Amino acid sequence: MKRRILIKGALTGFSSLYLSRLAGQGLLRPYDNVAGSVSGPFKPNWDSLTQYQVPEWFRDAKFGLWAHWSPQCQPERGDWYARGMYQEGSDQYKYHCQKYGHPSKFGFKDVINDWKAENWNPEELVALYKKAGAKYFVALANHHDNFDLFDSKYQSWNATKIGPKKDLIGGWAKAAKHQGLAFGVSVHAAHTWSWMETAQRADKNGSLAGIPYDGKITKADGNGKWWDDYDPQELYAQNHPLSENSLDNGMIHKQWNWGNGVTPPSKAYCEKFYNRMVQLIDQYEPELMYFDDTALPLWPVSDAGLRVAAYLYNSSIKKHGKLRAVINGKILDEQQRKTMVWDIERGQSNQIETLPWQTDTCIGDWHYDRRIYDNNNYKTAKTVIHTLIDVVSKNGNLLLNIPVRGDGSIDEKERAVVEDIAAWMHINSEGIYSTRPWTTFGEGPASESAAPLSAQGFNEGKGKPFTSADIRFTTKGKTLYAFILGWPTNKTALIKKLATGAAVGKIEAISLLGHQTKLNFQQTAEGIKIQLPDEAPCKDAYVFRIEGAII
The missing domain is CATH 2.60.40.1180 (Golgi alpha-mannosidase II)
Known part of the structure; x- marks a missing residue:
């Protein structure tokens, strides 16, 4: 999912002249001219969004569980598979060639088609997560692979038409509502534009050297194939020049903030993202939206993310009579922390935070990896419980991913971890739910050797064990x-x-x-x-x- 290193100051590295040019290209649009807006107190700018107050339900909930599940789980070879399979010589590339064939012949679109989610039972899984003490449940709505897991009007490549041929977000939402849990979605697709650039490559070595992968194929290339009438460019979004140093696999991390030489996304790409988000909000009514972006999606090259935030907040007020919506964002400056809930990935703050925050982590890899199961490398319930306690003592919540297999199930070792968490919460949740920090979060040797945060978090497990x-x-x-x-x-x-x-x-x-x-x-x-x-x-x-x- 993530593994990126961000450049300090990248958010402020865009000049007013640069932003003016983007506005001139139509990438930054005035709010009054946007379809799909809803009236309310929030406008799509940072000053207006600082009116935000974190709702009490989220502050009281403390613990959420997450299904970070997409077609990238089908190979069961770990996170960022749709990118790694196009990186010649990488583990995922070698695995892909052995299991499916060369990526010029069997691309990620074909992995999606192979994914059926045949053993998915959302009601059973969400009931288990409620038993474990979760007060909110989050489902992945799309990943950097750009495949929507809902009945998307704006993205033909979605789970109701290809792969499982099921409305996965609809199923998760129904189960969460039935179990009385707040429902959230995680959204990652804003970065497909640059993240999938590896699909434009070709091998440099071997018998297929120079033969392009399938990243640039068009709708016409599908004549007579299973994907006839579907345009792969609607999925891959690679009809654009490569970003600077794109052949360096590490550049995606340095360019995550839409700077440092990344090719700017088109107006059509940004507006399509906005439309997909508005539909997601209107049709599935999430109370939480987790964005895997610095601040908000596409900021600062487009105001689409700002418009989504204003739309969600205003829609929440219109529906509930008060603001119940939560947005999670990464690497926020002081002003931005007032507009949403700061999320720390795989890490914890080392102090009591004045404003509520969240850490997100996983008991394995973000996308399911069979090797973690085979090698018994899941986090233990003890580690999860200690993390939860530490985070809550500092005014935070824990969002925990339980990796889901391609078929829609979780394995028995994961289930044992969840059951152990449930047993502990059954006795001790009184000290977790609806609590607030004391004057100090704690004491002891682990506090004295805490590792500092870096980038969007990543200090997990670097200090002394408790x-x-x-x-x-x-x-x-x-x-x-x-x-x-x-x-x-x-x-x-x-x-x-x-x-x-x-x-x-x-x-x-x-x-x-x-x-x-x-x-x-x-x-x-x-x-x-x-x-x-x-x-x-x-x-x-x-x-x-x-x-x-x-x-």
């Missing part, structure tokens, strides 16, 4: 919750932040979630010492309910 000396805090009303991230061997927990003389109230009672009786404790100058019961009520992390600490 131990019983690591404590995290949340609050709900006058109750303080303290999470210890390991079971002390001496059956005594020490919380230094609650030492005598600390700015806390008189501790009245301490209990352990999942344990029936009150616990004995002693408050000293070193900290509060809590005597634990002989048996732990659960695994992985343990939650004290502390009454009287909050003044």
Whole structure:
């Protein structure tokens, strides 16, 4: 999905002259002339969007699960497959040639056709995720491969016509509504323009050297083939010159912000993206839209993303009488963080954030990779639980992807992780849902060695692992919750932040979630010492309910 390194300052690297030229080309359009607008307080500019207030449902939810599922899961060879299969000599290229044939003969369009999602049962999966404690569910609506997973009026290459021939977003939305979960969609297709440029290449070596891959084929080339009457350029969007240094596979990361030599997208491409988003909002009514973009899609070369944001917010107010919509965006400046919910990919903030935020991560690879299953490399439930606790203590939410196989199922090892999360949440969710940060997020050695964020996140797993000396805090009303991230061997927990003389109230009672009786404790100058019961009520992390600490 992601793996990109972004250039510092890229958002501000566009001059007013450059933006004026884009406006002159029709890429930046005035709001009043746009079809599909809806009246309301929000206009498609950053100043107007700063009126945004994060809805309470999202702040209270804390935990969401995500199906980052698309035709790129069909080969079961990991993330960014639709790009990697066109990179000569790469693992995915070699796998593709062996499994399907050369990409000049069997391209990504053919992978889509091979994808049937025959074992997909959205009701069963979403019910499992609700059991695990998720309060919202997010489904991938399209990826960088440009294939819409809904009944798209503006993209013929969609899941109702090709591949599964099912309205996948419709099925997910129905299941989420039935289970009482807020429904969200993730959108990644704004970058197809440059991301799929690898499909314009040809081998440099071997017997097929110089024979182009299928990235430039046209509708006429489909005569008599399975894709007759479908235009591959509507999918690949490669009828344009390559970006600077496009043959360097790493350039996509440096050009993610639509700068540094990337070929600007056409007006038609940007407007088509906008129209697809408006339909997605109108037809499926998502309460959350996750954008895999810096700030908003196509910014700053087009205002399409700004228009989508204003449309979603105004539509939400019109439907609910108040704003319930959430947008997730990456690498936001100070103003932009006021307009949506900042998302950190595979990483966590190292402080309590003033504004609500979210981390997104995955127990494996973003798109399903069979090798992770074979090698037992999934994140454990313990790792997920510790991440959730840490994020919530800092005013954040966790959005967790469970990779879905090409056939629409999850494997038994993934299911075991989800079940273990469910067992923990059944006992301890009181300290998670509807909580707010305390004056400090926690204490312990992991806090002292936390790794800094880079680019859109990516500090996950770079610090010390959590131990019983690591404590995290949340609050709900006058109750303080303290999470210890390991079971002390001496059956005594020490919380230094609650030492005598600390700015806390008189501790009245301490209990352990999942344990029936009150616990004995002693408050000293070193900290509060809590005597634990002989048996732990659960695994992985343990939650004290502390009454009287909050003044």
